[in-house]
Amino acid sequence: xxxxxxxxxxxxxxxxxxxxxxxxxxxxxxxxxxxxxxxxxxxxxxxxxxxxxxxxxxxxxxxxxxxxxxxxxxxxxxxxxxxxxxxxxxxxxxxxxxxxxxxxxxxxxxxxxxxxxxxxxxxxxxxxxxxxxxxxxxxxxxxxxxxxxxxxxxxxxxxxxxxxxxxxxxxxxxxxxxxxxxxxxxxxxxxxxxxxxxxxxxxxxxxxxxxxxxxxxxxxxxxxxxxxxxxxxxxxxxxxxxxxxxxxxxxxxxxxxxxxxxxxxxxxxxxxxxxxxxxxxxxxxxxxxxxxxxxxxxxxxxxxxxxxxxxxxxxxxxxxxxxxxxxxxxxxxxxxxxxxxxxxxxxxxxxxxxxxxxxxxxxxxxxxxxxxxxxxxxxxxxxxxxxxxxxxxxxxxxxxxxxxxxxxxxxxxxxxxxxxxxxxxxxxxxxxxxxxxxxxxxxxxxxxxxxxxxxxxxxxxxxxxxxxxxxxxxxxxxxxxxxxxxxxxxxx
Numbered sequence: 001x002x003x004x005x006x007x008x009x010x011x012x013x014x015x016x017x018x019x020x021x022x023x024x025x026x027x028x029x030x031x032x033x034x035x036x037x038x039x040x041x042x043x044x045x046x047x048x049x050x051x052x053x054x055x056x057x058x059x060x061x062x063x064x065x066x067x068x069x070x071x072x073x074x075x076x077x078x079x080x081x082x083x084x085x086x087x088x089x090x091x092x093x094x095x096x097x098x099x100x101x102x103x104x105x106x107x108x109x110x111x112x113x114x115x116x117x118x119x120x121x122x123x124x125x126x127x128x129x130x131x132x133x134x135x136x137x138x139x140x141x142x143x144x145x146x147x148x149x150x151x152x153x154x155x156x157x158x159x160x161x162x163x164x165x166x167x168x169x170x171x172x173x174x175x176x177x178x179x180x181x182x183x184x185x186x187x188x189x190x191x192x193x194x195x196x197x198x199x200x201x202x203x204x205x206x207x208x209x210x211x212x213x214x215x216x217x218x219x220x221x222x223x224x225x226x227x228x229x230x231x232x233x234x235x236x237x238x239x240x241x242x243x244x245x246x247x248x249x250x251x252x253x254x255x256x257x258x259x260x261x262x263x264x265x266x267x268x269x270x271x272x273x274x275x276x277x278x279x280x281x282x283x284x285x286x287x288x289x290x291x292x293x294x295x296x297x298x299x300x301x302x303x304x305x306x307x308x309x310x311x312x313x314x315x316x317x318x319x320x321x322x323x324x325x326x327x328x329x330x331x332x333x334x335x336x337x338x339x340x341x342x343x344x345x346x347x348x349x350x351x352x353x354x355x356x357x358x359x360x361x362x363x364x365x366x367x368x369x370x371x372x373x374x375x376x377x378x379x380x381x382x383x384x385x386x387x388x389x390x391x392x393x394x395x396x397x398x399x400x401x402x403x404x405x406x407x408x409x410x411x412x413x414x415x416x417x418x419x420x421x422x423x424x425x426x427x428x429x430x431x432x433x434x435x436x437x438x439x440x441x442x443x444x445x446x447x448x449x450x451x452x453x454x455x456x457x458x459x460x461x462x463x464x465x466x467x468x469x470x471x472x473x474x475x476x477x478x479x480x481x482x483x484x485x486x487x488x489x490x491x492x
Contacts, residue, residue, distance in 0.1 A: 001097060003063055003079060006038065009192075010083060010092045012065075016072065017079025021062050026093055026159055035060030040090040043067055065089055091158035091191035101165035102193050105135075105173060108311060109180040109190070111226050112201030112236075115304050116154075116179040118296065118331050119201055122308035126325030127175055130317040135168030137161070138179035140332065140463055145171045155184025158191065182213065182222040190229075197314055198230035198251065199307050203241040220245050227251050234310045236303060237262045254314055256306040263287045264310045266302050273297075273367045276339035278347065284309065290319055293327050297335055298363035333462025335360070338479050340486035344454040345369070346446070348478050350462025352379070352406070354389030357459060361397040370453030371399040375446050376460050377420070377439070380411030380468075384419050391423025395431035403435045404442035406460045407468035413437045439467065443478065444485055458482075 004019035006026075024036035030052035033039060039056040041049045041064065050070050057064065057075040064078055067086040072078075083089040095102070108123060110116050117139045124143075127134045135144035137156065142149040142164055149164075155178065156164065168176055180198075184190050203220060213219040220241055227233045227249035235242055238257035246253070256264040268283040272293070280301050281293040294305045305326050312322040330336060336348045351357045357376075364372055374394050378387040394401045403420055405413045417435055424431050436442040446456050458478055467476035 003038070003081070006093050006096050007081065007089075008092075008096050010089045012081045012083045012089065015066070015080040015082050016076075017063070019079075021079040023063055023097075026090065026097055027056075027061075028090060028157070028159065030056050033059040033061050035062070037061045038063035038065060038093070040065040040086050040093070041067060041070075042086050042090070065093075085188065087158070087188040088191050091162075091188050094159045094162035095192040098162045098166040100192075101162065101169045102176060104169050105165070105176045106196045106315070107193060108175065108177045108197045108199065109193075109195045109226055109230065110138075110178070110199040110201065110307075111180045111182070111185075111223050112199075113204045115201040115300060115307075118301070118334055119199060119304045119307050120177055120179055121331040121334075122294075122304055122326060122329045123199075123311050124177055125329035126308050126312045126317060126322050127177070127315075129325035129328075130312070130321035132175050133171075133173045134175045134177055135164070135171070135173040136177045137164060144168050144173055147171075153181070153184070153189075154179050155181045155189050158189045161189060161193075180226055182219055185225045186213070186222045193229070195226065195230035196232070197311055198226040198233045199311060200227070200233065200235040200239075200242065200245065201303065201307060202236055202239045203245060224249070232314050234307055234314060236307070238303075254310050256310045257303070264306055264313070266306055269299070269302060271297070271367055273345065275342040275345055276337060278335070278337055278345060278367065280305075288313060288319075290323065292323065295327060295329060295337075296331070297367065300359075300363070333464070335363075336462075336479070338482045340447070340482055341450070341491045343452050343491075344450040344456060346450075346456040346458065346482065348462055349457060349459045350464075351457075351459040352390075352462075353386050354393055357390050358393045358397070360457065360459065361393065364455055364457060365397065367455060369455035370451055371455070372397070373400045373402065373446060373450070373454055373456040374398040375402040375404060375442055375456065375458040377404045377406035377413070378416055378460070379407045380409035380413075380416055387416060387419035388423035388426070391420040391425075392427035393423075395424040395427030395433075399432070401431065401433035402442050402446055403433055404439045405437055405467075405469075406439075407464075407466075408470070409468055410470055439476070440481060443482055447482070447485060447489070447491070 003021045023038045026038050028040045033056040039061045057078045064080045110120050124134050139154050224245040230251045233251040234254045237255035237259045255262045263286050265286045266282045278297045279295045294301050333350045338346050351360045465477045466473040
């Protein structure tokens with residue numbers, strides 16, 4: 001592709017060279033430099049890649065995209081363009097390189113502090129129930145047409161994002177569904193994308209600190225940018241930050257929640273539990289009326305389901321597809337049931353800090369189990385505060401705890417468990433618990449000692465497929481391990 005085509009829509013100055021220069025690919029990592037490529041120099045929080053421009057030129061890149069002046073005296077043969085913001089430029093260049101694939105699909109973006117992953121999965125389930133072919137990008141990776149790929153960020157860097165969209169289109173997807181992080185918006189990873197539908201779940205303080213957002217107000221403002229880039233905004237009317245977040249929005253709004261003025265309002269909320277179902281049912285009023293059953297527990301599931309329902313309505317999907325999609329949606333590692341016995345309920349969840357653990361156990365307590373049992377550990381080479389906090393919460397809220405390993409990394413499991421015990425003692429000195437260092441043994445113990453009506457939460461690893469000991473990762477998929485053990489035991 002000629003540089004002139006690559007730069008379409010990007011404000012720039014040609015410093016030297018020609019717009020006729022051929023470009024084979026775009027890179028922003030100097031280690032990938034090769035002949036014919038365009039190297040985009042980015043000013044990051046840790047380093048300025050302008051420092052590597054000369055090295056890239058020596059490796060044969062044909063174009064340098066710079067944000068500030070550099071010494072070009074040793075690079076006379078390289079075409080150089082100067083832009084105001086190289087991250088923004090790279091996003092638009094990536095759109096052009098991959099043929100603007102987003103324009104060939106319905107694009108849905110979901111933002112908020114909590115619930116993004118679950119809400120995107122619910123929307124995906126509803127869309128697929130309506131016969132749509134969906135590509136999805138988020139915390140749990142990239143999913144499309146039966147394939148799964150890992151991603152380093154919730155919202156990938158712009159080049160990877162556009163490359164993924166291209167894969168979606170080539171595979172036959174007609175919908176692109178993605179989590180849109182505040183970092184993704186602030187760092188121009190999603191620049192050049194117009195969303196058909198933007199979704200807002202909720203907002204609470206997060207990602208505030210060095211290298212992230214300076215203040216909560218800044219964090220909120222960046223989240224709100226999504227609603228200046230979409231046709232329809234589907235928003236949680238009950239969140240106290242909604243009004244401020246939507247300041248300056250340019251989209252049509254559709255609201256959901258419990259407030260009387262909500263377009264899609266929940267009434268008649270009930271908790272439902274069987275050995276293979278842990279969820280909620282409720283009635284929806286407002287612009288439409290329907291009964292909804294969701295295979296995920298807790299009140300927060302109501303909001304996630306309402307968001308997915310509203311998106312379905314905005315896109316004109318049939319009620320049956322919405323009903324079926326919400327009823328069968330499962331998110332790996334997020335309150336994921338493993339139905340191995342009619343006697344007790346066991347589930348997996350990614351809760352791995354004090355806040356998420358407390359939220360989960362509060363949710364599960366509402367189902368009034370015979371006992372609430374929690375199987376957990378804490379990661380090695382991570383903050384000890386997390387260990388104290390999780391220990392304290394589990395001691396206070398669980399009837400019985402099974403302390404075990406998580407990803408120990410380069411720490412001894414005994415040392416990690418000792419820290420958890422400190423938190424347990426603070427939370428409730430009388431708390432009942434057992435220590436079983438090997439996680440597989442701990443899972444077996446939980447099954448062997450389960451009582452009628454128990455609710456057993458295995459937390460910390462969730463969707464992870466490995467166990468990390470001394471930096472060595474080995475396969476460890478809890479769902480499969482539990483199912484295999486239940487089969488060995490002949491559980492019913």
